Amino acid sequence: QVQLQESGPGLVKPSETLSLTCTVSGGSVSRGGYYWSWIRQPPGKGLEWIGYIYYTGSTNYNPSLKSRVAISLDTSNNQFSLKLSSVTAADTAVYYCASGDGVSRPSNWVQGTLVTVSS
Amino acid sequence: QSALTQPASVSGSPGQSITISCTGTTSDVGSYNFVSWYQQHPGKAPKFMIYDVSNRPSGVSDRFSGSKSGNTASLTISGLQAEDEADYYCGSYTSSNTLVFGGGTKVTVL
Numbered sequence: 001q002v003q004l005q006e007s008g009p010g011l012v013k014p015s016e017t018l019s020l021t022c023t024v025s026g027g028s029v030s031r032g033g034y035y036w037s038w039i040r041q042p043p044g045k046g047l048e049w050i051g052y053i054y055y056t057g058s059t060n061y062n063p064s065l066k067s068r069v070a071i072s073l074d075t076s077n078n079q080f081s082l083k084l085s086s087v088t089a090a091d092t093a094v095y096y097c098a099s100g101d102g103v104s105r106p107s108n109w110v111q112g113t114l115v116t117v118s119s
Numbered sequence: 120q121s122a123l124t125q126p127a128s129v130s131g132s133p134g135q136s137i138t139i140s141c142t143g144t145t146s147d148v149g150s151y152n153f154v155s156w157y158q159q160h161p162g163k164a165p166k167f168m169i170y171d172v173s174n175r176p177s178g179v180s181d182r183f184s185g186s187k188s189g190n191t192a193s194l195t196i197s198g199l200q201a202e203d204e205a206d207y208y209c210g211s212y213t214s215s216n217t218l219v220f221g222g223g224t225k226v227t228v229l
Contacts, residue, residue: 046223060216104153104212107167
């Protein structure tokens with residue numbers, strides 16, 4: 001399966017935009033039938049699905065985050081990215097990128113990045 | 120979307136079988152055979168254990184099995200081992216073409 005590697009700042013100020021990138025190796029983000037997802041987990045709490053981008057570029061998001069989220073695909077760099085705007089302390093979490101061949105089948109997860117929202 | 124409902128904790132002795140339930144609605148678990156299960160050890164990323172209700176990815180022990188009845192899916196761990204102590208999450212496809220997770224269940228091996 002493909003390898004995923006996350007990158008991005010671990011500290012973001014309130015009201016700013018959180019940006020994370022997931023670089024794919026061993027396969028293409030344009031791979032037919034694949035979903036590239038973002039999932040987060042606040043400290044000590046459960047998993048929350050953020051959204052996905054399909055290999056075609058179509059997206060879908062968690063309704064509770066939809067107004068603040070954008071996931072994009074960069075085929076030239078074989079990456080997909082997450083942007084979450086107007087962050088607050090409630091957005092502090094470990095953010096995971098994941099891949100799989102179905103919306104409900106994120107089979108391959110990266111270790112995750114703790115992003116803290118604080119001034 | 121509302122989180123699926125899981126018991127906060129389940130425990131069992133080594134060698135026993137335990138079952139974790141995951142209750143949703145007719146908008147998710149009840150309408151689609153797209154339920155997945157994840158195992159998470161402390162400080163680690165979740166591991167994909169079951170997909171499409173009852174299928175195991177390559178490399179997952181056959182001690183783990185999944186099923187579904189109505190709006191409730193279940194994960195059964197047979198022959199419980201110390202290494203099975205972890206948090207377990209269910210996930211389901213929804214009618215909005217999204218994924219919703221359960222709140223998680225802590226499994227303790229006594």
